[in-house]
Amino acid sequence: CDVPPRLPSAELKEQYHGIASFPFKSTVEYVCRPGYVRNINARSVLVCGLNNMWHGSKEFCTPKLCSYPGEPANGRLLLTGKFSFGSAVNFTCNTGYRLIGHSQIHCVVKDEVVTWDRDIPICEPIPCLPPPEIANGEHSGAGKELFEYGASVTYWCHTVRRGERPFSLVGDASIFCTTTDNLNGVWNKPAPECKVVNCEHPSVQNGRLLSGYRAEYGYRDTVLFDCNFRYTINGSDASTCKENGLWDPPLPLCQLSSCEDPPEVHNAVKAKLAGNLFPAGSVVTYECRKGHEFSPGENTRHIKCQPDFTWTEIPRACERIRCPNPDIRNGKPLHIWEHKDNYVYGDRLEITCNSGYTIKGHSKSVVLQCTSDGQWDPAVPECTQEPHCPKPDTAHGREVYKSKNDYTVGTQLRLACDLGYVLRGQEVTECQADESWAPPLPFCDKVCDPPPKIANGRHSGSGQEQFPYGTEVTYSCAEGLSLIGGDSIYCTSDDGVNLAWSGPAPECRVVRCPKPAVERGRMTPQRFTFPYGAAVRFSCDEGFVLRGDAESRCLADGAWHPPLPTCQPVRCPRPSGQEDLAIYSRKLWYEVNETLSFYCKRDGRHSANSEITCSANGTWMPTPTCKKRDTCEKILRNREAFQCGVPLTELKTLLEVQKLYLEIQKLEKEL
Structure with a gap:
């Protein structure tokens, strides 16, 4: 094999340096370089194998780790892996802060120890220069020297003397410190200006101001427009005074958009109008009123609104047919x-x-x-x-009017009866085309004499002159009088020839009410009988209460109204219990003068009375109460004993009893 490979984390031991060729199956051994440490899970040996290649793991040395470097205040550390030898760590500052120092540090070996090559940076607030001063105004940061990122100032204009035009703040009133490079601070906007802005008075022909009216218009004043009827706005309906003294958007125009109301045409109506606006092209139809026409056979006309917003014609009036x-x-x-x-x-x-x-x-x-x-x-x-009608039969009567000398069709005839007779049918009749009278001819019939009158009364036939067969009259009396007998009579006949009234007339007599009696009660005034309209007041005896109305009045029918009251016994309800009071009570209600006993539940409390009585007004008397005895009361009783000349032997006994009582109370408290 050739020379073994050079590794970044390890190097050959010295004994293998200078050898250019290694036989098959020979081995070489490595040692870790500075900054690396031995991996106990891998052998640090390579073996020369087949194909003249070195075999074995090359991961027998791993990088050493640097300690956690920390984070700058108002900043943070950026790391994608471990703090291993050779790695780099980046730092960044929070928004509004700039980095002072190096943004990157490396894990290196110094004096055979892995450490960071430099200190971490610091993050300081990004500063801005003081905000610019403005003429005729000032800002809220006056007198302040340091302006950091995010700081804001507000500008305002100086006030002016009365009568002078005020200054307007042109631009944004507030600006704030920001940055574009994360190093140097800048103000986000230029400072506003204080200047006098005056816009001309806004007016729109054929339009009007809806809102924003002022005597003078300055910066940022806004007005709202609307056009007159039949005009349409061209442009924006709202405009604002800008810093250059001009309105923006420009003031609108109001342009004619409708014809005037279609003219009125005599004896004609406008049909199917869909409102009172008539844009170009609108058609209005006139219809002649009933019985009228524009010309023979023509009763409708049409006119049209032209592009110049005038009507094509004014129709002439409709004439009667x-x-x-x-x-x-x-x-x-x-x-x-x-x-x-x-x-x-x-x-x-x-x-x-x-x-x-x-x-x-x-x-x-x-x-x-x-x-x-x-x-x-x-x-x-x-x-x-013309035909004729037959001459009418006027037995017991006569013709009092005839419209013609003969009895031809259309002749009107009026008949009247002799004294003691009444007309049956219509008094006026007329000859019809079929030669008959319509309504049919009447005839004269007998009547009853006027009905008899009665004293202090009247009948329903007053003012009536005649009373034919079957007529009924009803009698009534004056107020306060009663009718004795039947209240009505009628005209009849017993023999079928002569008429007479069915019976005698009734009488009217004075109304009297009997003396009212209320048991266990009294009335005012005291009488045996009472005339119509008299009033009586009632009251009850002691121990009784009135149920019903206290006053009743005599009516025309001899009855009392409202109905007479009654006197019911007064009763007391069972008294309610109290915290320190016990009452012996076995009933829900008690009669007047009944008594109940009670006692105080706690020691040291007493009551002046131990009985209560149901009074006539339905309450218990006296009111039961319990009150606490105090030491002063006992002392006063002892003093009274001395003053009253009680013998000393009796006084001694009294004092001993008092002493014993106090000792018992003391023991009770201690227990």
């Missing part, structure tokens, strides 16, 4: 003023026949109407000779 002159044989117009040379739609003509003639199918006259189709409605009638 004509009807032919009526040819009336043996007849004439009833009213001379209705006669014309020409008749048009809507004209009215009343036709009547000459004497001795009548209109077939009609009574006296017929009214013709000129219709929308140019014809008479009804058709022009024909006058024929």
